[in-house]
Amino acid sequence: VTILVIGGTGTLGRQIVKTALDEGYQVRCLVRNLRRSSFLKDWGAELVYGDLSLPETIPASFKGVNIVIDAATVRPTDNFTAEKIDWKDAPQNPDIPLLDLKLKLAEALENSVNTPYQR
Numbered sequence: 821v822t823i824l825v826i827g828g829t830g831t832l833g834r835q836i837v838k839t840a841l842d843e844g845y846q847v848r849c850l851v852r853n854l855r856r857s858s859f860l861k862d863w864g865a866e867l868v869y870g871d872l873s874l875p876e877t878i879p880a881s882f883k884g885v886n887i888v889i890d891a892a893t894v895r896p897t898d899n900f901t902a903e904k905i906d907w908k909d910a911p912q913n914p915d916i917p918l919l920d921l922k923l924k925l926a927e928a929l930e931n932s933v934n935t936p937y938q939r
Contacts, residue, residue: 822846824885826872826925827892831856833852836891848883865867875924882932890925 823840828849835899840847841864850870854866860865870877872892882888 821886822848822884823887823889824848824850824881825865826850826870826888826890828860830891830893832893834889836859836889838863843863848881848885850878872925875928878925878928879932882929888929 821839823845825833825837825847826842826849828837828847829851831893833849835847837847837860847865849857849860849867851860851867852869852871854867854869857867867883870881872878
């Protein structure tokens with residue numbers, strides 16, 4: 821079983837990656853910066869370049885993936901709270917950058933021929 825983790829360099833994402841690797845899963849991480857993400861590769865994860873703000877970079881990361889975990893969230897420098905972006909008003913606020921990116925990610929998953937997706 822191969823798991824794709826989006827947001828694997830973040831606080832939650834790296835814990836997901838480490839736990840999945842420790843439990844014997846193959847883990848692929850969608851990352852914007854391969855150099856900064858090298859610690860994930862050192863742990864045994866496969867790194868694949870992708871940027872949620874560039875939707876065309878996302879679909880290739882789904883190849884051979886059985887499970888997708890989206891752990892991407894706001895950064896401390898963003899003007900929005902994690903609550904507002906991640907669950908409270910997500911569908912109603914596609915104008916908020918991370919929400920728009922998450923909606924594009926969901927759309928890419930729905931269009932993927934090899935990854936069943938449930939919203």
